[in-house]
Amino acid sequence: MTEVNQKTAYDDNNIFAKMLDGDIPYHKVYEDDKTLAFMDIMPQAKGHVLVIPKQKTADLANLEPEYAAAVLMTSKKVMQAQRKVFEREGIIQMQLNGAQSGQTVFHYHIHLIPSSIHELGRHAVAQADQSELANIAKQLAAAINDA
Template sequence: MINAAYDTNNIFAKILRGEIPSHKVYEDDNVLAFMDVMPQAEGHVLVVPKAASRNILDADPATLGTLIATVQRVAIAAQDAFDADGITIMQFNEALAGQSVFHLHFHVIPRKEGVPLKPHSGKMEDGAVLAANAAKIKESLAG
């Protein structure tokens, strides 16, 4: 059961308000996709709704429809941009299940045969690498 309220000061809410910079991949009226600053693989993207949702358990069903359609679109573009053999899509709900940022989000991670996921550590990726990876996905989305 969800007991906690949505925290308007979570890091993704701050990114959505433009208070914290991000390497955007895609944005429309409802959804933002941006590079994960601690990627588990090259091209790791986060897709978040603009609507305030703690996680999938409290999200408005209308929010979920547009969100998952964008997750699919970004996943296809990321697979193409990084010539990936597959895509891992992850979504966590509440701390016990692994959620660490309490704003609904999906991880979209391009995967290559024989390359394990890196740990989601405290080590941030270089901004130039993130910008280059974002540009690859944006190009694939446009094409």
């Protein structure tokens, strides 16, 4: 039987760490002192947003409670904005821990996808149009600010 590593090592060179360090551009939806929400560049549906903590950890098991709470509060704001902008109730909330679950970026993150599980597209198949992502990010940010 193979041993399962319960603590995934954090890689400071992952794309989300580089975004937090300001090394890679992104389409910001929301930011506070503990979290960042931005458009997924390879969305599974229109309006797919990722929420990450500013704590550098790969897995929920290692996420400090104050960052976990902040991620949930930011997710709540983003979901309310998605419901308003896309005029829909259903938002998929998805979070993967470890490669065996399908996690590909090893920085803890939550996917918020305004779609039905039955209509969900495949992830990381095609990159979205950058101007469309920028426009959606502005709409969502405005909806959060209006709340």
